[in-house]
Amino acid sequence: MEKTLIIHSEGDIDAIxxxxxxxVKEKRIIAFxxxxxxxxxxxxxxxxxxxxxxxxxxxxxxxxxxxxxxxxNQTVYHFDFYRLKNVSEVFDIGYEDYxxxxxxxxxxxxxxxxxxxxxxxxxxxxTENADGSRSIKFSV
Amino acid sequence: MNPVILxxxxxxxxxxxxxxxxxxxxxxxxxxxxxxxxxxGVVPELASRAHQQNIIPVVHKALKDAGVTVSDIxxxxxxxxxxxxxxxxxxxxxxxxFALARNIPLIEVNHLQAHVLAHFIQEPGQQHKVxxxxxxxxxxxxxxxxxxLVRDYLDMEIIGQTIDDAAGEAFDxxxxxxxxxxxxxxxxxxxxxEGNPNAFEFxxxxxxDFDYSFSGLKTSFLYFLRDHIKEDPGFIxxxxxxxxxxxxxxxxxxxxxxxxxxxxxxxxxxxxxAGGVSANSGLRQAFLDGQKNYGWNIYxxxxxxxxxxAAMIAITGYFKYLRKQFVGQDVAPFARMIL
Numbered sequence: 313m314e315k316t317l318i319i320h321s322e323g324d325i326d327a328i329x330x331x332x333x334x335x336v337k338e339k340r341i342i343a344f345x346x347x348x349x350x351x352x353x354x355x356x357x358x359x360x361x362x363x364x365x366x367x368x369x370x371x372x373x374x375x376x377x378x379x380x381x382x383x384x385n386q387t388v389y390h391f392d393f394y395r396l397k398n399v400s401e402v403f404d405i406g407y408e409d410y411x412x413x414x415x416x417x418x419x420x421x422x423x424x425x426x427x428x429x430x431x432x433x434x435x436x437x438x439t440e441n442a443d444g445s446r447s448i449k450f451s452v
Numbered sequence: 453m454n455p456v457i458l459x460x461x462x463x464x465x466x467x468x469x470x471x472x473x474x475x476x477x478x479x480x481x482x483x484x485x486x487x488x489x490x491x492x493g494v495v496p497e498l499a500s501r502a503h504q505q506n507i508i509p510v511v512h513k514a515l516k517d518a519g520v521t522v523s524d525i526x527x528x529x530x531x532x533x534x535x536x537x538x539x540x541x542x543x544x545x546x547x548x549x550f551a552l553a554r555n556i557p558l559i560e561v562n563h564l565q566a567h568v569l570a571h572f573i574q575e576p577g578q579q580h581k582v583x584x585x586x587x588x589x590x591x592x593x594x595x596x597x598x599x600x601l602v603r604d605y606l607d608m609e610i611i612g613q614t615i616d617d618a619a620g621e622a623f624d625x626x627x628x629x630x631x632x633x634x635x636x637x638x639x640x641x642x643x644x645x646e647g648n649p650n651a652f653e654f655x656x657x658x659x660x661d662f663d664y665s666f667s668g669l670k671t672s673f674l675y676f677l678r679d680h681i682k683e684d685p686g687f688i689x690x691x692x693x694x695x696x697x698x699x700x701x702x703x704x705x706x707x708x709x710x711x712x713x714x715x716x717x718x719x720x721x722x723x724x725x726a727g728g729v730s731a732n733s734g735l736r737q738a739f740l741d742g743q744k745n746y747g748w749n750i751y752x753x754x755x756x757x758x759x760x761x762a763a764m765i766a767i768t769g770y771f772k773y774l775r776k777q778f779v780g781q782d783v784a785p786f787a788r789m790i791l
Binding site: 371378 | 464501502534535536537538539593594595613614615616617618620621624625628629634667670671674675787788
């Protein structure tokens with residue numbers, strides 16, 4: 313079943329993130345699709361707040377992956393594969409250690425590593441609507 | 453007798469090794485440059501596997517360039533974090549093995565602290581002026597945008613940092629939106645020289661204290677272009693230099709506003725710049741303006757010590773060596789962003 317959540321303004325993010333949280337915990341690996349500027353990092357920041365992350369949540373575009381811990385000592389990995397040129401680079405990072413562990417993985421620009429994304433992931437599509445609001449679509 | 457320290461850096465893309473004697477650098481080798489030519493083969497850009505291939509040749513070359521042998525090394529310093537775990541693991545494992553084999557002290561280094569301490573690297577035969585404590589350091593790179601209050605060599609605190617994108621990332625992503633190749637920061641700088649920095653105005657973030665935000669600028673730049681392209685499909689081509697100049701001015705203004713505020717609040721006039729974005733001519737000019745307008749003493753390190761390099765790891769190792777801050781063989785790398 314396809315579900316759509318709408319974020320009308322930045323003020324909605326925390327409430328939508330809380331609504332989305334059970335899916336994150338169940339699926340563990342979430343791939344966020346969407347154009348630059350649609351708000352992937354911003355929404356992930358909201359999710360991390362809902363998860364109780366204590367570290368600053370920033371864009372991992374340069375670092376490729378940021379590691380955060382939550383107040384109850386859970387680990388969250390935040391990926392951004394934007395600057396990868398070739399999927400072989402993801403092998404060199406040792407992606408298996410992250411994706412096949414037990415920790416939550418939030419992934420931006422998953423298209424760059426489409427061949428190696430785990431099958432049991434959740435795909436999420438973020439789009440901008442004509443009125444400036446954002447849609448978050450996924451199947452459950 | 454000054455200690456001779458071997459520094460190892462492998463936190464992200466580049467493998468690097470450096471030799472420092474006291475605070476004087478003897479060699480600083482980054483893989484992908486000459487090592488590549490001398491040893492042949494392809495050097496992948498981003499890879500722990502690449503670090504594994506590079507680390508031995510890079511260390512060999514650093515020793516050779518410095519004119520020292522393995523038995524001259526007093527201690528080995530390595531980047532413990534933050535960075536990519538797989539990459540950090542290579543440098544950490546090498547350093548541990550080397551320390552064990554040579555029976556010399558092992559020193560762990562925080563990559564961010566090392567960026568700041570790069571200011572204290574001296575060249576052989578020439579002493580340059582270094583910042584006096586306490587000083588403020590603006591650390592700007594592809595992955596960092598921070599204001600660091602430095603009380604002493606090993607006593608520093610982040611008093612402001614980006615809450616989303618780094619300044620270098622803002623340059624690179626806006627460049628991409630304009631159809632420039634990645635990384636676009638240096639190209640924007642070049643094009644900006646021919647443009648009018650006041651041609652366009654972009655919204656600046658309003659966030660408290662000394663923190664930064666660049667995500668909103670990226671988005672507003674994107675929308676600005678989209679709206680103008682609707683009316684004039686050639687908008688980017690017709691205004692490229694002005695767009696670059698205006699964007700660069702906005703990013704530099706954002707960086708400097710918080711730095712000026714931090715300098716005012718702390719009363720500190722020793723102001724240093726670190727990280728790869730320090731190569732940006734707009735930012736350099738803003739520092740010179742700060743010198744003129746606020747009576748700052750400004751410090752900008754040599755470019756080779758602002759990108760990821762082992763010289764800064766070696767100098768940090770030196771200060772830790774003096775304080776006997778050594779670690780045992782049980783030390784593990786860390787990925788999290790902490791100072």
